Amino acid sequence: MKTIMAFGDSLTWGTNPVAGGRHLYEDRWPSVLGEGLGAGYRIIPEGLGGRTTAFDDLTSAFERNGARALPMLLATHSPLDLVIIMLGANDLKAQISPTAHGAIAGMTRLVEIIRTFPYSWGMAAPKVMLVSPPHFCNRANGEGPQSGRLVSESHKLAEGYQLLSQAQGCSFFDAATVASASDVDGVHLDPANTRAIGAALVAPVREALG
Structure with a gap:
């Protein structure tokens, strides 16, 4: 059995910008990935709305810093064969780190945490796959993406994450090649687009795990 943790934000949790609330379980990309992989694979979904790579968000009532949450989750779910980070x-919210440089630095820190965590009983560090999220878009009313995000900066994440993956020996996937944000808020995904990410990850995940 190969165990995979999907570590992400509301795009992984399943925020539905069209209908409101949360996507049905079967429409969330970790669920679709698990269905596509089939027997022999187990997906642990760890998505949280508002989660950043490594930045505090003091406007929130709960912890959103991914670098603080990740060690606990590694301890909780080990042994893991792969961690997918989307x-x-x-990070690109106006009040947090509005340029792609911050997100890339944060992702670098997350890879470091996975590689250096003191796993128990001789467990090996899992492999890592970095996924750049779909690009933001302007909203249908003509306004920019939710929370002051910049469309242009979202386009820079894929190149930065790919270079980081090459330098660190991680797998990489660009979710913008298969999914687009909804123009309701310019950030989140409708059911078809979140499903598309899960389906597209099946082959890369199989390859990453050999």
């Missing part, structure tokens, strides 16, 4: 969309 983060960065919240």
